[in-house]
Amino acid sequence: MAQHLAQPTATPVLPAKLPLKAVAPWAVFFGILMLVLLYFVGAEQGATSVINGTGVHEWVHDARHLLGFPCH
Template identity: 80%
Template sequence: MAQTVAPPTANTRAVPAKLPLSAIAPWAVFFGILMMILLYFVGAEQGATSVFNGTDVHEWVHDARHLLGFPCH
């Protein structure tokens, strides 16, 4: 029983496509600003720097404040 060996072929590994920085930067800036706004509402939306009157925002993010270690009482 004869066996033949195939000759070696060229390296055909798939190379992953690279995303250019110009495609990622706008999304990174957008999500960075969104996270800063969220951090403000969770951490500082109360008292002298309050944007909204009343305690509605404070009550909505109350548990998140405690989870992230912000004092609120």
């Protein structure tokens, strides 16, 4: 004799809602950080140089070529 087993009902799991006020400061911070990194990789040499010497250029040299920025 087979026993009747009730099928468990699955309740959907919804992701937690994050308020915009909690996310906005982090989004602005990382946006500014990405712009600063893009500047150092893409434009830190020559007339727009903020740091004297070629140290930054040599540090990000391969990243410049990988991202398609000319440097020679």
